[in-house]
Amino acid sequence: MENTNIIFFEEYKKLENICRQMYDGNSGVTSYIEDMEDTAISIHLNIRGWDHTLDYLKRVRHIRNQLAHDATFDIELSTQEDIDWVRDFYDKILHTRDPLALRYQMEQPRKNEAKKVHDSSTKQTSQSSQTMPINRTGQGVNEDKFTRMDNQIRHGLEKNKIAGLAMTIFIVLIVVIVLVLLVLVV
Known part of the structure; x- marks a missing residue:
């Protein structure tokens, strides 16, 4: 042994x-x-x-x-x-x-969660430092998302222009009708 x-x-x-x-x-x-x-x-x-x-x-x-x-x-x-x-x-x-x-x-x-938070903030910081548009919460906005938002705003403005133009034409027509009626009545 x-x-x-x-x-x-x-x-x-x-x-x-x-x-x-x-x-x-x-x-x-x-x-x-x-x-x-x-x-x-x-x-x-x-x-x-x-x-x-x-x-x-x-x-x-x-x-x-x-x-x-x-x-x-x-x-x-x-x-x-x-x-x-x-x-x-x-x-x-x-x-x-x-x-x-x-x-x-x-x-x-715990480290992975901390790393995710750190990576996320680092990614946002690096993205925002590349002149990326910033939304109202201070986070970087994706270029595609920004382009879509810009297009939606433009589309909305165009709709508003058309609506405004239609409203103007409608008011002009009413004024013309009222004037014609006034001329006929007098």
Whole structure:
């Protein structure tokens, strides 16, 4: 039977390496722990097992440090449960089921909404800076929409001109009829 400390140490090295890849640095698990500690309580309360994971990560890091610095592989510092936990946590990171991945997934909808709002305002700003007509609410108006509105106004004015002309002709006719009647009566 192989020493559990050696197996644990090898499994921990795999975990350390994947965390280093995540953080582009030398202290993988420590960076992961710091990231968890820096996460707002309002977020980590919504992630099941957050506190347990943080505590256990600190525990396995402590065991690893004892093994690495004290070279006490003769005394069983780790258990099969520790080995299984490190393997399981490594697997969670690989499949983005670890607490920080879950935090990221929770934050994405909020960031996407903020990005949509930002993109929308940026788009409006860039459109309006291209001398796009502005409507009364201050938003940019699409060129096609502006052209349609302009055509509708022109069409309305033409209708009004025709109606005005017809009204003028009608009034002139009434005046002429009244004058003719007055001339006939007198």
